[in-house]
Amino acid sequence: MIITKELAQKWFTVFAEKVIQDKEQLSEYDRIIGDGDHGMNMARGAQQLLSSWQETPPVHLADVFKQAAMKWISGVGGASGPLYGTAFFEMAKAIGTKEELQHEELVNVIKAGFDGIRKRGKSEVGQKTMLDVWAPAIESLEEKQLTTEILETTLTKVTALKATKGRASFLGERSINEVDPGAASSKLFFEALLEAGDLNGD
Amino acid sequence: MIITKELAQKWFTVFAEKVIQDKEQLSEYDRIIGDGDHGMNMARGAQQLLSSWQETPPVHLADVFKQAAMKWISGVGGASGPLYGTAFFEMAKAIGTKEELQHEELVNVIKAGFDGIRKRGKSEVGQKTMLDVWAPAIESLEEKQLTTEILETTLTKVTALKATKGRASFLGERSINEVDPGAASSKLFFEALLEAGDLNGD
Amino acid sequence: MKKIINQPEQVLVDMLAGYKLVHDDVTYLEDTHVITRAQFTSNKVGIISGGGSGHEPAHAGFVGLGMLDAAVCGHVFTSPTPDQVFSAIKAADQGSGVFLVIKNYSGDCMNFEMAKDLAELEDIAVDYVIVNDDVAVFDSSYTEGRRGVAGTILVHKIIGAAAEKGASLEDIKTLAESVVAHLATVGVAIKPAIVPEVGKPGFDLDEDEMEFGIGIHGEPGYSREKIKTSREIAEELIHKIEVETKWTTDQTLAVLINGMGATPLMEQYIFAHDCLNILQEKGYKVQFKKVGNYMTAIDMAGVSLTLLQLEDAKWLEYLTESTLAPAW
Amino acid sequence: MKKIINQPEQVLVDMLAGYKLVHDDVTYLEDTHVITRAQFTSNKVGIISGGGSGHEPAHAGFVGLGMLDAAVCGHVFTSPTPDQVFSAIKAADQGSGVFLVIKNYSGDCMNFEMAKDLAELEDIAVDYVIVNDDVAVFDSSYTEGRRGVAGTILVHKIIGAAAEKGASLEDIKTLAESVVAHLATVGVAIKPAIVPEVGKPGFDLDEDEMEFGIGIHGEPGYSREKIKTSREIAEELIHKIEVETKWTTDQTLAVLINGMGATPLMEQYIFAHDCLNILQEKGYKVQFKKVGNYMTAIDMAGVSLTLLQLEDAKWLEYLTESTLAPAW
């Protein structure tokens, strides 16, 4: 599958819709191990992105990511605003002027997003954050084997971890067996990618 | 029956003990139509009176009333402190240097107490206050017919009134069918008198 | 009942001892539960307020240059005794007489008046005002009349500033009575207060109910309704004040939004926003505004709205004058 | 959930609009939810604080001569965005640079640092301190580290006073880092907070339970126990601070007792009494004390205790310097 502007826009639209739909659930996860606002935060960005596309539709492929980056950075706040915002921004930079992404290019773009989160968050895989969904998702994608089942299993594994970054880390042991809200919203991000097109075919 | 210093002291002792015993109940009445402190207030005066008698027992009949007046005025506060305090003070004044009270004198002394409450409280019978127990109790006493049953009936009648004085008046109609705490403690005062000696005999 | 306290019977003494430890510029008369300034302005009229405790920061928090000289602290929701008030009078007397600010409750009126009698026996000139700003209460010669509530704080401030400028006992009496005549307050609760020694709320409210016209001692109010929005509450309270005072909308006002103890500032500012907007829409001119916990009912959740008609331009000056009272 | 609000989504804008209506001496930048002084002292370093809302009076209440120049207000418990912070930086820049007081939460750190990057692109000198006074949180290089909580208020006051006296951006950075290094806070809750948009408490406590070590965003703490007396709570919190800071008892201290929003002053003064007594019994010298609601968690009931080692005599001067910030 080749990622075009249309496909990318579908990806982010589905993501935004899923976030808005799961808003309560995401906040409920955050209520238990954080401060209860992750759904509200993410939905704010999602809503703004959907509205902005009504007014100014993206012209180039990179615009999809840039616009998402701007909405998350300037409209969301909290930890997820700068983290997702930076990811989308780094993805836009990696795309540059390309208007189509081959499978391998897509993987590299998503890796750039992943690195953006790591650097912005000064965080690593294993700390029970969104990174713990991104890393295995990228790996599966590389092998053309990403499925919703794999995402499901991944989230379950993240749930078993003890948090050492973000608000949930203040809970220590008590964070074990609770769903990390950022991991849950990242799962939505990759589910949306799967729904936008068949990534595993050509 | 003739009221001597010993009998008067018994009267006030029984009264104080009853108040301490019914403290919670009196506060509960007050919680519903006032501010919930009548039992605490009265028990404070009662406790102080009992303790003060350990140290300085009354010498003359009037001392019993004077000491009670001082404890209520300086130790109780709220509405009941000055009202009972003034009543006891006026009773002491009416006794003067007498060391014994015949039945008729006793009635006059209690009337002086009643007038003290009225003046201090700028209140009248019918406003659902302690006066509404004192007035009928004095009448029955005058006819040598005061009994605990009459006191019981009296309190029931007061309960049916609408309050127009004291904190309970702020409740208006909602004060109807609630027990007035000051009326309830006044009932204890006259019950104590009955228990101190047979008032209706000679 | 969940509270950060030790013995419920000890809350008054623990709190006042704490107040004294925190504020170096007051004197604490332990026997009579009186807080006074550590240093008095010489020769001015002494201003005293007080009443039952449970209204913190009232009244001790208003002791300081520019406001009160002394605060008399009764047990929780219980008027102090004449002895206690008399002790404050003696401490606050600086030779020009002492003025008492009394809230209209039978207990307060009686105990303060008895203290005045005691003071006059010792040749201390004493006068007083009875604050009765709570328009929630039906006022007629057949009732106890209106209660004294949060508006009392504005009385403290205005006469406190006047006293500091040298007003005489007579001047202060006239000033205080005039202020009280132009003062109106009404409050609501969404959660009742719990007196530590009682351990149970003064009234019961369901999870979706609120009560209009509550007093500051956990007394229930004039009507129980389903919970409303801040804007609707503001409309109802302003309406109630308008009906009771019959003020015309060309008034110049001071506005005090008072939290009842457990209501966060977030809600108080939201409520202030609605009140000030409505007052402005109606045409009132608001020249002074204050928001916060000033006259509370322990841990009641709710707010009260106080409006003072600024009859005299001097009142605004007195309100804005600086003071060292920590709670203003 | 029972609150005096309108739409739960509107609490932030309603509250800030209310704040502006009440306080004439601030400017409200509506688009970015920033409150600034209406008039700036020329040429001083601009001091900015902020974070999620729900901590009222923090942070807007500390804007005023002698404390902050601007406060950036995020959504409830949500860090403001870089744009919002940048807008405050531009407003507070008076030519000598701008200093940011950041509380140690991932979100705040990231958003404020991104704003600093934006500002530097426009040649505004920006520096910052990250306050991490909450010793309830285990601090190591493998964790997020300690949170920033009520001690932040003392940082505002000290550097606010220093800035007013003309301290440079570098001086303020050194001063702020030194203060933070000598600052420790720990808090307890007896009732959790309810975020308006969430409608449910952040954690659940039984009628006889309390939680030690809670954060100011409804985060649960390090241990849940049966409710204790004020004295026992004071002992535990002081013990916790001593264990974590390893201070010796010959320290000179500033003490801040902070109410979490729904705890009445009565309880705060009782708790202050116990804290100050214990500190004195242990031999500490307390030179500054403050009690009240400064850094709240909406309607959480509870208190926090902040101790600041007064390393430098200047700090005490800065703390006692007068300020026009309404919430100090």
Ligand SMILES: Nc1ncnc2c1ncn2[C@@H]1O[C@H](COP(=O)(O)OP(=O)(O)O)[C@@H](O)[C@H]1O
């Ligand atoms: N430093 C970090 N690195 C990576 N992810 C992080 C980091 N800090 C937080 N997160 C993620 O952000 C999520 C929380 O986002 P959100 O609730 O919107 O922000 P906040 O914690 O400020 O309330 C967490 O569940 C976690 O996955």
Ligand SMILES: Nc1ncnc2c1ncn2[C@@H]1O[C@H](COP(=O)(O)OP(=O)(O)O)[C@@H](O)[C@H]1O
């Ligand atoms: N003006 C008054 N005249 C007569 N009795 C009064 C008056 N005001 C109050 N009372 C009595 O006092 C009782 C309340 O006493 P208490 O609860 O101790 O004082 P407070 O109302 O100050 O809390 C009422 O139940 C009523 O009987």
Ligand SMILES: [Mg+2]
């Ligand atoms: Mg969150």
Ligand SMILES: [Mg+2]
């Ligand atoms: Mg009572």
Ligand SMILES: [Mg+2]
């Ligand atoms: Mg009372």
Ligand SMILES: [Mg+2]
């Ligand atoms: Mg948050």
